[in-house]
Amino acid sequence: MTGARMPAVVAADLRKSYGELKAVDGVSFTVAEGEFFGILGPNGAGKTTTLEIVEGLRKPDDGSVTLLGESPWPRNPALLPRIGVQLQASSFFEKLTAREQLRTFGSLYGVGPAKADEMLELVGLTDKADVQENKLSGGQRQRLSIACALVHDPDLVFLDEPTAALDPQARRNLWDVLREIQARGKTIVYTTHYLDEAEILCDRVAIMDKGRILAMDAPATLVRGLDAPTRVILQSGALDVVDAEGIEGVDEVQQDEVSLTITTRRPAPVLSDLADRGALDGLQVRTATLEDVFLNLTGREYRA
The missing domain is CATH 3.30.70 (Alpha-Beta Plaits)
Incomplete structure (x- = not known):
């Protein structure tokens, strides 16, 4: 954490097991308001399970989480307008255009229809506003998914591998979107397999494996510590x-x-x-x- 910023996320000794598998094994971290925080790790490291616990989508076996000063579990309706979640597998309403998708998501939070066009501009989809979601490219669908997570103007945004399966150009375009989100003062917590983008985008990263955090710091600090x-x-x-x-x-x-x-x-x-x-x-x-x-x-x- 830097300066005097307040913590947006506090995770303390989180644990989650499935039989003999310890998916999350004593994970603790704090994310400051306005910070871009990455959770990195190989397949099966526990990244997504950790994120789902922090988001309040999954109950931990032990440990605690506070988001913006409140507990997300049991389901906390007071928190929902303040957080945005983009999952690995996004689901959209069938046969709706990009603009209609955003208006529908926004209506769930009491957001007026005009907000949809603002979000389309933010993620570079203004020219695709009237295109049905199933006719968008993979990169365009990813950007629409992020727009849906942001349409209600949350303070804290969770993104689970938002650039997965994108071509290099689409991935770089999405980096610009993520920078713009942070520039608006939002806190971002995300997972990725792409180490180059984490090094560029993140203020700090936590490297996980086998359910535990192995290292956590600013990317440049971790690189210097390697003494390579x-x-x-x-x-x-x-x-x-x-x-x-x-x-x-x-x-x-x-x-x-x-x-x-x-x-x-x-x-x-x-x-x-x-x-x-x-x-x-x-x-x-x-x-x-x-x-x-x-x-x-x-x-x-x-x-x-």
Whole structure:
């Protein structure tokens, strides 16, 4: 949490088991008002179950949750106008256009019909207002689903893998929508499998596996804590291997048919030396990312 912002979400020691499976095993976190908070993890990590407990859709075996100062379980009607939920699998009313979908969802919260057009503009669907939902593309349906979760202007928004199965262009467009939502002062809690977008969008992330939080902090802080080496990649022939190994700060040099890769934990003197040698053309510098942190914590084995 940053500054003096009040907590929008407080989850304390949440637990949920199904037989021998501990889907959520002692999860605790706090989300500040206005924060963009991500829950990351491999398949089966417990992300969706945790989110459903926090949203008040599922009762925990133990632990407690408060949203905006109130408990979401048992079902709390006073909270419903203040939270918006977009689930992994969204359901729409049959044979309604995008505008009619939004007007119908809004009417459930006493929202007037004019709000529908505002939300269509927010998610970039104004030109699809009169198109039936089943004729929209996957990315357009995802944006409509988020609009339905926001039509009543909630303070706190939950999004479960909102960019799943979208093509790269649709995913980037949705990033702009999510940034605009946060810019309006909303608190966002979401899950994703895309580590690059979490690193860009989130103020903080929690990395989960096997029902537990393994690490939680700002993405940049987690990356710095990994203390991973920097890789400097040169085009093949730009520098001899022996010369590269003699540069101050170089830990390892590898060469293949297309490139020479220098591994270092002191990139500054390495890059300075390469500049002096005129070897910067085509150079690439690769530092650690949130994905490296994720794999270091959860392992690299395939998850079904």
